Amino acid sequence: MVPSNLKVIQRRALYTLFDRIYKRGRRVQWNRDFNPEKSRRRQWLGYAIVVAMGMLMVSFVPGKTPFLVFVTLMHSFTTLVAGLGVMYACSEILFHEQESDILLHRPVETRLILQVKAWVIFNNIYLQILLFNLLAMAFALSRPEVDARFLVSHALALGLNILGTLSFVILAYHVCLKLFGRERLRNFMTTAQIVAAFAILFSSQASLRYFKSIDGSAWQPSVWLNCFPTVWLANLESLILGLPRTPFLWTGVVLALLVPLLLAWLALSVLAGAYEEAVSALNEQAPPRRITPGQERRWAERWTRSWWAKIWMRDPVERAGFLLTLAQVTRVRNVKLKFFTRLLQFSTYPCYFIMAGVDAQSSWLGFFFPGVFGLIGYTLGDVILHSEEFLGADIFRFTPLPSPAALFYGARKATLALAFIPILFIWSTVLVLLARDVAILESLIPSVLFGLTCSYVPALTKPSLIFSLSDPVGMAFSKGCLFQLLPMLVGALIGGISYFAQQVGLFHAWVLVLAVGFFFLSKFFRARLERQPLDLEAT
Amino acid sequence: MIKLTDLTKVYGAQTAVDHLSLEIPAGQIVGLLGPNGAGKSTTLKMITGMLRPTSGTVQVAGYDATTHLMEVKRSLGFVPESGALYESLTGLEYLRMVAALYGIEAEQADVRIQEFIQFFDITWQALGEKILAAYSKGMRRKIVIIAALLHNPPVLLFDEPLDGLDVNAAMGFKTLIQTLAKQGRTIVYSSHILDVVEKVCHRVVIIHQGRLVLDGAPAEVSAQHGGQSLEAVFSKLTGGDVLREKAENFARTFTPGGTEQP
Numbered sequence: 001m002v003p004s005n006l007k008v009i010q011r012r013a014l015y016t017l018f019d020r021i022y023k024r025g026r027r028v029q030w031n032r033d034f035n036p037e038k039s040r041r042r043q044w045l046g047y048a049i050v051v052a053m054g055m056l057m058v059s060f061v062p063g064k065t066p067f068l069v070f071v072t073l074m075h076s077f078t079t080l081v082a083g084l085g086v087m088y089a090c091s092e093i094l095f096h097e098q099e100s101d102i103l104l105h106r107p108v109e110t111r112l113i114l115q116v117k118a119w120v121i122f123n124n125i126y127l128q129i130l131l132f133n134l135l136a137m138a139f140a141l142s143r144p145e146v147d148a149r150f151l152v153s154h155a156l157a158l159g160l161n162i163l164g165t166l167s168f169v170i171l172a173y174h175v176c177l178k179l180f181g182r183e184r185l186r187n188f189m190t191t192a193q194i195v196a197a198f199a200i201l202f203s204s205q206a207s208l209r210y211f212k213s214i215d216g217s218a219w220q221p222s223v224w225l226n227c228f229p230t231v232w233l234a235n236l237e238s239l240i241l242g243l244p245r246t247p248f249l250w251t252g253v254v255l256a257l258l259v260p261l262l263l264a265w266l267a268l269s270v271l272a273g274a275y276e277e278a279v280s281a282l283n284e285q286a287p288p289r290r291i292t293p294g295q296e297r298r299w300a301e302r303w304t305r306s307w308w309a310k311i312w313m314r315d316p317v318e319r320a321g322f323l324l325t326l327a328q329v330t331r332v333r334n335v336k337l338k339f340f341t342r343l344l345q346f347s348t349y350p351c352y353f354i355m356a357g358v359d360a361q362s363s364w365l366g367f368f369f370p371g372v373f374g375l376i377g378y379t380l381g382d383v384i385l386h387s388e389e390f391l392g393a394d395i396f397r398f399t400p401l402p403s404p405a406a407l408f409y410g411a412r413k414a415t416l417a418l419a420f421i422p423i424l425f426i427w428s429t430v431l432v433l434l435a436r437d438v439a440i441l442e443s444l445i446p447s448v449l450f451g452l453t454c455s456y457v458p459a460l461t462k463p464s465l466i467f468s469l470s471d472p473v474g475m476a477f478s479k480g481c482l483f484q485l486l487p488m489l490v491g492a493l494i495g496g497i498s499y500f501a502q503q504v505g506l507f508h509a510w511v512l513v514l515a516v517g518f519f520f521l522s523k524f525f526r527a528r529l530e531r532q533p534l535d536l537e538a539t
Numbered sequence: 540m541i542k543l544t545d546l547t548k549v550y551g552a553q554t555a556v557d558h559l560s561l562e563i564p565a566g567q568i569v570g571l572l573g574p575n576g577a578g579k580s581t582t583l584k585m586i587t588g589m590l591r592p593t594s595g596t597v598q599v600a601g602y603d604a605t606t607h608l609m610e611v612k613r614s615l616g617f618v619p620e621s622g623a624l625y626e627s628l629t630g631l632e633y634l635r636m637v638a639a640l641y642g643i644e645a646e647q648a649d650v651r652i653q654e655f656i657q658f659f660d661i662t663w664q665a666l667g668e669k670i671l672a673a674y675s676k677g678m679r680r681k682i683v684i685i686a687a688l689l690h691n692p693p694v695l696l697f698d699e700p701l702d703g704l705d706v707n708a709a710m711g712f713k714t715l716i717q718t719l720a721k722q723g724r725t726i727v728y729s730s731h732i733l734d735v736v737e738k739v740c741h742r743v744v745i746i747h748q749g750r751l752v753l754d755g756a757p758a759e760v761s762a763q764h765g766g767q768s769l770e771a772v773f774s775k776l777t778g779g780d781v782l783r784e785k786a787e788n789f790a791r792t793f794t795p796g797g798t799e800q801p
Contacts, residue, residue, distance in 0.1 A: 020627065
């Protein structure tokens with residue numbers, strides 16, 4: 001006998017399920033002592049950290065700017081932070097590879113599963129983003145044109161922001177499936193995610209840089225500003241606050257309401273059928289595909305057998321780590337996603353400086369870089385610890401390796417070759433073109449030294465074998481912010497001292513001190529890594 | 540109870556299931572056998588509605604899977620080979636969630652879960668406190684089996700159900716499915732362990748390269764093949780009879796201390 005309220009019961013059960021999965025994250029699978037009650041307490045701590053992180057936004061958004069610019073900056077900052085959150089939540093929750101074995105043979109519609117998942121992601125990210133905006137909202141109340149209505153208008157606009165971002169990402173999946181079909185789904189889904197992540201990051205960064213450079217005194221918005229989705233939301237808020245109603249404002253308001261709802265309708269209703277195909281396709285036992293290693297892979301294998309690779313990586317275990325990293329980065333969905341999104345993100349940073357009007361006089365930029373390079377080093381070091389194929393790392397636990405260090409060194413060298421050096425090359429070129437002087441490159445030395453040292457840190461803070469951890473989702477957002485902030489802050493300090501050293505003519509001496517300091521620090525880090533035991537199953 | 544007519548599944552250039560027709564009445568346990576990649580799991584997934592057939596039809600409990608998919612799914616209990624679970628949930632959270640998907644309210648579900656855990660020797664405390672990731676392989680298998688039986692379906696599909704179960708639990712499970720079949724439930728039992736299939740199943744079906752190559756009662760099959768064991772018949776029909784010699788030849792390549800590099 002089927003109860004009449006079956007759909008309600010199912011919706012409630014699925015919401016509870018996906019909400020738990022989101023909040024606990026797949027990582028708890030490896031925490032055998034996981035305690036749901038303790039996890040709930042930790043969640044509150046996570047929320048408190050997110051509220052505190054809102055200080056970043058307050059410090060970034062200038063008070064004496066027109067209201068429209070002020071709110072647009074808040075939304076740009078929000079989109080930047082929320083975009084990646086949405087992206088990772090989607091990649092973890094929307095397509096769980098074994099889900100069809102758990103759910104698809106049960107009497108529940110796939111459309112309902114998609115809608116409930118989207119609702120869970122929306123609610124969780126919305127709550128975090130609301131908390132992240134809390135301090136800036138309080139700060140905004142001190143503005144003359146703002147009253148209590150702003151709290152409502154901003155909450156509404158944030159909701160539309162998250163809805164639009166989330167629907168855009170889901171839609172990107174559906175479109176990929178429709179365009180490229182089931183066979184190539186995995187690869188294209190990852191590519192779509194990378195492109196969508198980059199689009200969100202780049203547009204929000206570009207909008208941030210543009211609006212930050214606006215001089216508030218005599219500024220008048222032009223109609224083309226409505227090209228920025230964040231401006232639509234600012235227009236909606238201006239309308240709610242009763243600010244002057246111009247055609248520019250109305251255009252933005254209509255777009256702010258229409259676009260997220262249209263995207264959501266397309267993603268969660270019109271194209272929801274594509275989701276069912278995708279979920280079952282992910283688990284289909286298609287005929288064994290003949291995998292021929294790509295040209296780059298054959299090249300890499302040949303290269304690791306060359307004498308100069310053997311000089312750079314004397315230990316064969318290091319070379320194995322190098323090759324494994326190459327395979328993970330080019331073939332495993334979540335590693336590929338993180339690696340290339342970050343690579344694109346970091347490679348295009350110099351564009352923002354150009355947008356912000358940096359010219360030949362801006363040699364100080366080189367000293368701003370240590371924070372960013374610290375972040376690059378830390379991020380790359382972190383990427384090589386996580387993989388959705390984390391169970392595969394068990395193989396290393398059966399081998400007579402004394403520690404996970406050699407594998408980590410090989411993996412680290414692969415990220416240096418694939419990402420760090422190309423990013424460094426792009427940045428150096430942009431800097432030289434901006435300053436029209438090759439000598440500016442020496443100002444990058446502290447950044448490079450700091451970045452290289454930071455790449456050891458994740459393996460020390462999360463002692464693990466390479467690619468042996470599953471990706472955290474949910475509350476990892478707050479921890480992620482915190483861990484990214486630290487290299488930025490230390491880097492800013494190094495950059496500041498470097499700038500001062502240059503001003504007083506002691507730059508070369510300072511570089512020497514840094515080189516010696518980082519050499520010994522790296523040695524210390526390596527010694528600690530080499531003392532780590534191999535059996536790290538509890539991580 | 541289950542009727543497959545000309546069931547076919549094609550992936551690109553490869554046919555995983557090739558015009559398979561089969562009828563299984565109520566109260567019968569059918570052993571579905573075949574080498575790796577023969578199309579067993581694909582067939583089971585088409586019966587459950589997880590995969591759409593390229594052509595042909597599936598009928599379960601009188602419902603056509605194309606037109607009445609939800610009714611088909613409601614009539615089925617499926618234990619997939621992967622034994623997939625949401626490992627960040629506790630066993631109780633998982634089973635309550637599964638019950639809700641069939642419209643069983645939590646209180647009602649708890650009563651049923653109590654009965655199952657008693658049978659499978661699991662404590663309520665372990666079920667409610669530990670997340671599934673912390674369970675042993677056998678315990679996880681038990682949870683997957685409970686999740687398939689919780690809504691009391693008339694048709695049961697098992698894909699390697701004994702994987703991970705200890706001897707006692709496996710024995711209990713075999714008795715359970717035999718009793719369920721006597722009560723009129725239709726059971727499809729896919730496995731590579733031929734001894735168990737021979738003992739438990741009323742009928743054996745062998746699939747090779749997506750095609751049905753043998754269908755009959757274990758005793759009949761043996762008699763038709765000159766008293767050979769089911770294992771020998773299986774090997775003969777699926778091209779495995781040359782493997783023994785191949786394995787012996789390969790074993791000779793292992794020299795004493797063979798792992799040492801020259």
